[in-house]
Amino acid sequence: MRAMPVGDDALLLEVPSGQDAEALHAELQRRRSAGELTVREIVPAARTVLLDGVEAPSRLAARLAGWEIPPVPGRVQEPVEIPVRYDGPDLPDVAALWGVSRDEAARIHAASRFRVAFCGFAPGFGYLTGLPDRFHVPRRATPRTSVPAGAVALAGPYTGVYPRPSPGGWQLIGTTDAVLWDHARVPAALLAPGAVVRFVPVGAG
Amino acid sequence: MTDRALSVVRAGALTTVQDRGRPGHAHLGVPRSGALDAPAAALVNRLVGNPPEAAVLETTLDGCTVRPRSAVTVAVGGAPCPVTVDGRPAPWGAPVRVMGGALLDIGRARSGVRSYLAVSGGVTVEPVLGSRSTDLLSGLGPPPLADGAVLPLGRPAGVLPYVDAAPQPGPPDELVLRVTLGPREDWFTADAVRTFLTRAYRVSSASNRVGLRTEGPPLERARPGELPSEGMVLGAVQVPPDGSPVVFLADHPTTGGYPVIAVVRPAGLAAAAQATPGTPVRFTAVSRR
Numbered sequence: 001m002r003a004m005p006v007g008d009d010a011l012l013l014e015v016p017s018g019q020d021a022e023a024l025h026a027e028l029q030r031r032r033s034a035g036e037l038t039v040r041e042i043v044p045a046a047r048t049v050l051l052d053g054v055e056a057p058s059r060l061a062a063r064l065a066g067w068e069i070p071p072v073p074g075r076v077q078e079p080v081e082i083p084v085r086y087d088g089p090d091l092p093d094v095a096a097l098w099g100v101s102r103d104e105a106a107r108i109h110a111a112s113r114f115r116v117a118f119c120g121f122a123p124g125f126g127y128l129t130g131l132p133d134r135f136h137v138p139r140r141a142t143p144r145t146s147v148p149a150g151a152v153a154l155a156g157p158y159t160g161v162y163p164r165p166s167p168g169g170w171q172l173i174g175t176t177d178a179v180l181w182d183h184a185r186v187p188a189a190l191l192a193p194g195a196v197v198r199f200v201p202v203g204a205g
Numbered sequence: 206m207t208d209r210a211l212s213v214v215r216a217g218a219l220t221t222v223q224d225r226g227r228p229g230h231a232h233l234g235v236p237r238s239g240a241l242d243a244p245a246a247a248l249v250n251r252l253v254g255n256p257p258e259a260a261v262l263e264t265t266l267d268g269c270t271v272r273p274r275s276a277v278t279v280a281v282g283g284a285p286c287p288v289t290v291d292g293r294p295a296p297w298g299a300p301v302r303v304m305g306g307a308l309l310d311i312g313r314a315r316s317g318v319r320s321y322l323a324v325s326g327g328v329t330v331e332p333v334l335g336s337r338s339t340d341l342l343s344g345l346g347p348p349p350l351a352d353g354a355v356l357p358l359g360r361p362a363g364v365l366p367y368v369d370a371a372p373q374p375g376p377p378d379e380l381v382l383r384v385t386l387g388p389r390e391d392w393f394t395a396d397a398v399r400t401f402l403t404r405a406y407r408v409s410s411a412s413n414r415v416g417l418r419t420e421g422p423p424l425e426r427a428r429p430g431e432l433p434s435e436g437m438v439l440g441a442v443q444v445p446p447d448g449s450p451v452v453f454l455a456d457h458p459t460t461g462g463y464p465v466i467a468v469v470r471p472a473g474l475a476a477a478a479q480a481t482p483g484t485p486v487r488f489t490a491v492s493r494r
Contacts, residue, residue: 004387004388005385005387005388005493006387006388006438006441006465006468007385007438007440007441007468007469007470007471008385008468008470008471008493008494010438010468012388012435012436040228040229041228041229041231041232041436042232043231043232043436043459043460044232044436045433045434045435045436045460046433046434046435047433047435048433048435048436049436050231050435050436050437050438052231052436052438053228058493118232118434118460119232119233119234119459120234120434120458120459120460121234121458121460122234122343123230123233123234123235123343123345124233124234125234164344183333183334183345188233188334189233189234192232192233193232
């Protein structure tokens with residue numbers, strides 16, 4: 001792990017893989033809950049975890065070097081289930097990239113077990129990992145100017161669900177009625193980093 | 206609606222409700238938001254006897270005009286500007302008593318960008334995740350003010366301080382931002398790092414609450430490819446592919462994929478919020494505390 005100071009009161013922790021970042025994030029959360037870590041924000045991302053609002057970053061960096069980071073715990077969490085209709089306009093393209101039929105593409109996606117690696121882009125937008133490497137797809141060559149709320153989409157190693165209408169370049173494979181973000185709800189975000197997620201097909205695919 | 210309210214007569218170019226923002230939700234993709242010139246917002250709150258977390262109005266260049274429905278104490282600070290009550294001049298940077306139904310005008314900034322209006326009792330729109338701030342990046346919080354809008358006000362909390370006027374720093378002729386290098390200065394050539402720390406930039410007119418954009422000598426990368434998205438802090442100086450540094454302000458995205466060459470010391474961010482387009486900018490390196 002590489003610990004880089006960011007300004008005067010933050011640390012950016014860089015690890016070799018996305019899986020390492022998820023494991024590090026889980027461990028940092030655990031230590032914060034246990035009162036061993038005082039920090040304003042823990043922000044996981046693709047290969048890093050940012051600790052913002054830290055009292056003495058260099059001292060914390062030295063402490064971190066001695067930590068054992070256990071692998072992400074396996075099947076302890078109840079998955080968040082997201083009902084999805086596999087009716088996205090890019091499903092035929094994705095199925096072609098995978099070399100399978102549309103029904104089979106939907107089946108592959110729904111059979112995968114996802115984890116929220118991190119959030120960003122918009123409140124409640126989670127970057128979900130869990131699709132095997134051979135099913136990773138590129139972004140669309142031309143982004144759409146408007147993607148509807150509830151669109152279930154793929155890009156690179158990630159699956160995501162658009163919490164609200166926005167421009168976007170991901171491949172749209174389905175639609176959900178689940179509310180990803182509602183600031184009047186507690187918690188506001190349906191998906192938080194570390195959550196386990198399953199997509200459940202509904203209706204005629 | 207009770208009589209504790211403020212009618213918006215002229216919303217101005219961009220006037221938003223701001224408080225100290227909503228830190229603590231970055232992991233969900235929620236920007237911190239909050240007043241861009243935080244010391245100015247804190248000062249006007251103090252001048253009207255509000256607690257520091259009370260919400261104020263943040264204007265952009267051309268002020269705004271409001272009409273309180275009942276008598277209130279107000280104070281205007283931040284960017285210096287004319288203040289009038291029913292057309293008669295009133296002091297800037299000092300508490301002013303405004304009668305119910307009177308017209309309070311915050312004029313065009315004489316210098317600087319953002320003026321702050323505190324009203325006794327504070328603006329009490331519905332908070333979102335613990336904050337009343339308008340976040341222009343993600344759309345959280347109340348929308349920017351519109352002509353005819355009515356904003357609820359809280360009950361005045363306490364006793365007014367014995368202050369007739371408070372000194373405030375003037376907006377800068379030249380913006381000197383003290384930075385600590387990193388975390389990604391190794392993504393740039395040694396020449397680019399030297400350019401960044403020695404050459405003059407200018408504030409771009411494309412600046413907003415998300416970031417202070419600059420124009421100047423582009424910074425060349427030492428390596429090709431993309432940086433996987435990573436967490437961003439307030440004051441991060443991100444360098445997009447065009448090579449022009451952007452200083453992240455309160456509504457900045459929580460993660461980003463362009464390398465951060467340096468981070469601006471928090472003390473410089475209020476001045477950055479008041480720097481008008483065209484203002485010269487210099488970045489100077491300081492060592493970490």
